Amino acid sequence: MDAERRQLTAARRWVIKIGRALLTNDGLGLARDAIAGWVGQIVALQERGHEIVLVSSGAIAEGMARLNWPQRPREVHRLQAAAAVGQMGLVEAYESCFQRYGRHTAQILLDHDDLSNRQRYLNARRTLTELIRLGVVPVVNENDTVVTDEIRFGDNDTLGALVANLIEARLLVLLTDREGLYSADPRSNPDATLIHRARALDTSLDAIAGGSAGQLGRGGMTTKLRAARLAARSGAHTVIVGGAIPQVLTRLADGEQLGTLLVADAEPLVARKQWLAGQLQLKGTLTLDAGAVRVLCESGRSLLPVGVLRTQGSYSRGDLVRCVAEDGREVARGLINYSSEETGRILGLPSDRLAEVLGYASDPELVHRDNLVVV
Numbered sequence: 001m002d003a004e005r006r007q008l009t010a011a012r013r014w015v016i017k018i019g020r021a022l023l024t025n026d027g028l029g030l031a032r033d034a035i036a037g038w039v040g041q042i043v044a045l046q047e048r049g050h051e052i053v054l055v056s057s058g059a060i061a062e063g064m065a066r067l068n069w070p071q072r073p074r075e076v077h078r079l080q081a082a083a084a085v086g087q088m089g090l091v092e093a094y095e096s097c098f099q100r101y102g103r104h105t106a107q108i109l110l111d112h113d114d115l116s117n118r119q120r121y122l123n124a125r126r127t128l129t130e131l132i133r134l135g136v137v138p139v140v141n142e143n144d145t146v147v148t149d150e151i152r153f154g155d156n157d158t159l160g161a162l163v164a165n166l167i168e169a170r171l172l173v174l175l176t177d178r179e180g181l182y183s184a185d186p187r188s189n190p191d192a193t194l195i196h197r198a199r200a201l202d203t204s205l206d207a208i209a210g211g212s213a214g215q216l217g218r219g220g221m222t223t224k225l226r227a228a229r230l231a232a233r234s235g236a237h238t239v240i241v242g243g244a245i246p247q248v249l250t251r252l253a254d255g256e257q258l259g260t261l262l263v264a265d266a267e268p269l270v271a272r273k274q275w276l277a278g279q280l281q282l283k284g285t286l287t288l289d290a291g292a293v294r295v296l297c298e299s300g301r302s303l304l305p306v307g308v309l310r311t312q313g314s315y316s317r318g319d320l321v322r323c324v325a326e327d328g329r330e331v332a333r334g335l336i337n338y339s340s341e342e343t344g345r346i347l348g349l350p351s352d353r354l355a356e357v358l359g360y361a362s363d364p365e366l367v368h369r370d371n372l373v374v375v
Helices: 003-009 032-047 059-066 076-099 112-116 118-133 148-153 156-167 203-209 221-232 248-253 268-279 290-299 340-346 351-358
Strands: 013-018 051-056 105-110 137-142 171-176 197-199 237-242 260-263 282-288 308-313 320-324 330-335 372-374
Touching (some): 003 248, 013 156, 032 051, 032 076, 032 248, 076 105, 076 137, 105 118, 105 156, 118 137, 171 221, 171 248, 203 221, 282 290, 290 320, 290 330, 290 372, 308 340, 340 351
Parallel strands (some): 013 171, 105 137, 282 320
Antiparallel strands (some): 237 260, 282 308, 320 330
């Protein structure tokens, strides 16, 4: 057994993503025996103390099989129809398998808006963490039935990484129909070797990721590498590994050297703040006085209303704003605790006067230090 792998895969919270090629028997319907096998392994992981969130592909492919469509349609409305039909079979398959072990499942449908809107982000996070606490296995899928950009451009590798960010998982497992990431395409190069370990941010991997998925899928090694880098921003390591390997999940948990381990470089808190600063859309700007700039940059403290001179933009509680010095130099970014209208009313005030002006005071800080990153 590999000591480093054993240490990394001992992480309590995992996100496991299962790809279409594994789930759908190449378009002939759901691979129910295979699903039953993965479910048994997930239950075994839970019994070891791991917390599991499952990200599952397969809804569109299952819908195609149920509707007897031999090829994936291009029209968005037909893709949405296939997703709606297939989602029923996908959820039923997981539910029936987990019920054999007395385990409950929950269906979670997400789209990019759920993860970019701070309020919906927090709601999704609270729901998932509560389900985990209850011992329920959340089965997450992208909301293909209504979100057109997810069908056109989305992939569940990326969704898996975003879920890992969302719940602060320490390990993302991408189960695929290949054994891992190779030094070259093994389908055309017999000398290709499996890469057992690499840094997620190693740019030399880009040239060898290659290939894409077949007609049923949208992913490939390129999307898996991109997902590993996204997961690494919140401190999660990624394993790309063949889902058909017998007992692959429990063997990973034992530290066995399977697939490709892509290691995150940063510690979780630092990486989470980097992701926070780079992934959400800026909604406003706060201009700070010299004292506030000094406090943020030198002391690592929260931003209080008393140190803010001006506000620009229209934003809501939980949106991402940038903090600039009086000369326009950006010094920090963070998630604000008050709307732009509320912020405008409390600029320059000490925190003990917020309730007097607003009639309430949900937080003493405009931006808490845990939700702020100095740039």
